Amino acid sequence: MFNAKEQVDKIIDFIRSYYKNNNLGGVVIGISGGKDSGVVAGLFTKALGPENVLGVTLPCHSKEEDKEDAKLVANYYGFRLVNIDLTNSFDSFKDQINLLGNFNDQQLLNSDINIKPRMRMMSLYYMAALESAIKGKTYIVAGTGNKCEEYVGYFTKGGDSVSDIKILSDLTVSEVIKIGEELKVPEKVLYKTPNDGLSNQTDEDKLGVKYSDIEKYINNELLDENIKQRIEKLHKNAHHKFNIPTYKK
């Protein structure tokens, strides 16, 4: 039986011991307004104290609403939240792409969706290096991916997959929510339907499977053969994100 309180204590120990052993100072977390970053923020605030947590909102042609939900999290836990609007930087980049040719929306779809998580990663590392220089102690970037997302490769290589410490990677969606309840993550954030904020689709629409089914699959409890095959296919197709072919002489 999953014991959320016990897990919270163990994760806090894990964070504290890694920080102590490596003489680290603080953490930078991208706060999307969704449950995963809310839970990660709650855990780091408890482990390090709010004064060592920096949250960052990273809108890019985004809804204001996500920023408001990020503020709910920051206000509840009491850590500093800064905003870096990536819209102009993205648009300047796109101006350069437009110099290369006339591309239609369909051709640009995947490029435009996946550049944003990469710009966000780059921004979080920018802030981590800047905080490290200002505070004179090393800040690192926390990952927010959970076990279900990672299993089906639902992340952008070089984007949200890049981080310095991962605390949710072994926890399924329902386990993350239980931890969030234990940590009292604001309900609006914790129970929000997961979406990437990029494609106007929910995660489950994009994946074509439900997180609850991925979770059952991981726990060997999934019975439906069609859904099983779909999950296995997603996992197999994500293989290249984990294993980079490397020539050996």
Next chain:
Amino acid sequence: MFNAKEQVDKIIDFIRSYYKNNNLGGVVIGISGGKDSGVVAGLFTKALGPENVLGVTLPCHSKEEDKEDAKLVANYYGFRLVNIDLTNSFDSFKDQINLLGNFNDQQLLNSDINIKPRMRMMSLYYMAALESAIKGKTYIVAGTGNKCEEYVGYFTKGGDSVSDIKILSDLTVSEVIKIGEELKVPEKVLYKTPNDGLSNQTDEDKLGVKYSDIEKYINNELLDENIKQRIEKLHKNAHHKFNIPTYKK
């Protein structure tokens, strides 16, 4: 004894077989004007044909000279080279940072240096997804890191370390140069003193060790204890770039 001709054949086989097994179309390579990307471009052009190679120059407040050297490579091998100037996108990002406070050059130094390889990675993946959509066959991003650089962690996490295929990772600097001679990479590019184009220092100045010594170390031929310790320290300090601490429940 290192046989450059034999290695060229083996690398070409490696590339072709990976492309065939995964039904891939082409490759995107960031062309810096230095030897590593020159050698990678030569190998991919021979393996896939120049029509399936897209080179990208990615200046960001950069010297025009690097772009000219990239053209030497593209012209010699006959692949298409496009330019994406990241200067405006970088400046727009910096405008947002300036809204957060007044930071001095020393505080911004590491942030400003490391954001550029990340912007370049993001641009290469942008072009790979765009080419894939246009050509209807998958383009992937080639890494250009060599064995000496990787051993001492001389790369930016989430930047030049992110790629879809790595062909130089098991080759030392002198081996890369021998392969470049075999491939007739333009001499100006092949024998250029390696520098990151970011910090106004050569790689060796920044590292505090010579590539030839890293190579000797890798080959168990290095005698000087002080240099040995310096290399071991660099390697140890890079540990966190390869091993992300991950909580297990």
